Amino acid sequence: METLLLAESTAESLKGVINALCEPAPFFIISCIALIVFLVGYRTFTRPAVALTIGAAFTLFYIISAFDPNFAAIIKKPDNVPITIMMFSVGFCTWVAFRQAAINDERMERGEPLIEAGSDDKVLVWPDLVYTELIALTLCTAVLIVWAILLRAPLEQPADPSVAPNPAKAPWYFLGLQELLVYFDPWIAGVLLPGLIIVGLIALPYIDRNPRGNGYYTFKERPFVISTFMFGWVILWVVLIVFGTFLRGPNWNFFGPYEFWDLHRLAALLNVNVADIFWVRWMGRGLPDDWMLRELPGVFLMGGYFFILPVLLAFTVLRKIYRQVGLIRYAIAVMLLLWMALVPIKMLARWTLDMHYFLAVTEYFFNI
Amino acid sequence: MGSYLPLVIVLAAGGVGTVVLVLFGGAILTWVREGQVWNSVFRHGIPRDRRTRAMAVLSNVFLHLHPVAVRKSGIRLSFTWCMGGLTFFLFLAEVVTGVLLMFYYRPVVEYAYVDIQNMRAKVISMGLMREIHRWGAHAMVISIWLHMLRVFLTGSYKPPREFNWTVGVILLVLTLLLSFTGYLLPWDQLAMWAITVGSNMARATPLLGHEGPLASFLKIDGVPLVHAGSDARFGLLAGTFVGPNALLRFYVLHCVFFPVIVSVLIAVHFWRIRKDGGISGPL
Known part of the structure; x- marks a missing residue:
């Protein structure tokens, strides 16, 4: 009995620590440090054993967290399910890319050919590509049908202009931008910055004049551009979406992942110019x-x-x-x-x- | 016993069918493929050798988006993640399920919500279509992001593919807009308030939104040109709030306007992949 109580109080204090770490400033800074550490040590962190350990630890942490009723309430919201999928798929894809980049960079140092080398080796589209596409199409359809059977899409109460939900949130993929509204006026957060993201992406190939790293995975040959892009994509887009969805509650106040969304929480506004x-x-x-x-x-x-x-x-x-x-x-x-x-x-x-x-x-x- | 009869018949028919297919499937296929009907549709023999396999791709309007042969390293799954292809498949799934949903849905405030409820309660397959349509839309947003990530990390936007990257960025924006306009159509609380929050941004547009910077300079004889009834948000919602006009407008944008543009740009995107030298690889 006593050990049970002890375990419970340990879990509670651990949740308190994680809640505190998930506050805006620590959460953001920890994410940035994690990204920098990953980019600096990408050859170590992408080794299958290391990556698998990190992935498994995060998955375990996520699953255990789901036992907390407040966290479960957030991640089980049907329209938040895609965010869980996004987090894991972004993590996995980043690993796949940087693993190949690490292998390629090591091969180039040793003067060996790239993974993608052998540009003269050609295969016929029928059957090599067409069959791959057919399998992908079938799997994609199967996954969609299973997903649709297991999880019903949300349909809340009928629209009512007189009853505003609190918090009122944009669709999840725009929540990073909605989070920016905390720090910038709407014309910057909602118009200028999204516009600059689009313009910046379009301008990218015309600004990046580095001829290397064209058509194969590498990090060593274009560290500046890749680091900047990963900062924008992982931190300013994905992390802010996670932030806006999981950690922003009523009145757009901050709530830790294991905290109850208290409608009456007060937040001091002491901002100065x-x-x-x-x-x-x-x-x-x-x-x-x-x-x-x-x-x-x-x-x-x-x-x-x-x-x-x-x-x-x-x-x-x-x-x-x-x-x-x-x-x-x-x-x-x-x-x-x-x-x-x-x-x-x-x-x-x-x-x-x-x-x-x-x-x-x-x-x-x-x-x- | 009587109630099991249909099941027995189905199982027996299935069993016999399987046996026939296993024993004579190859022969039947060959017979069909040698007949006049098959050869009028596909103007080549069975794709077994190099020539007929090349013909299979060349003489098919859909497959000829592909070249006849591709670089071996370019189609490895670990290189492309098939993310562009998946995005396209998901788009097709959205078109198919979306067209089916249009049979049962009226973009009118009085009916929109009830239509979706009825669809789920009375037409089971349509309920499933609705779930697939919604999850497919979310999946498409994720897959197009990951496709962009892959193209970026392999440096595939570099010359000669700069323009196709631009087309891709526009397709990414259009995908988000498609998802955003579709978000309103169920006409539930989630939909209405998400669109209210999202479209509120438009009134802060510089010059064009009545709460945006510089808009207050636009006036004639002291009468403001840009006000709540004439600004960018009004143009988006056809009103000053998310109401019946907004529902109709978003419906048309979602079902006709954006899909048509996206289809055209997808064609350009695929065509340019070929014209720019196929799937990227080391130069």
């Missing part, structure tokens, strides 16, 4: 009435970030890239990168400094 910090805290006076004067610190900050930093980077860290791609490509690439970097910067500033806006021209809906 750069202008507040500069004029009130540092200058010890009230905010100037003229918005141009008031926002001077913000203008300097954002102006420096978007217009002076690129020049400095061109002469220092990104010098090689600037030389490689030229002025126009560099200007476009660096703007996209700076906007991408602004997302985690703003998030961290919010969590550590309670930063509301760097630049707040509220008069014209222009706040960053």
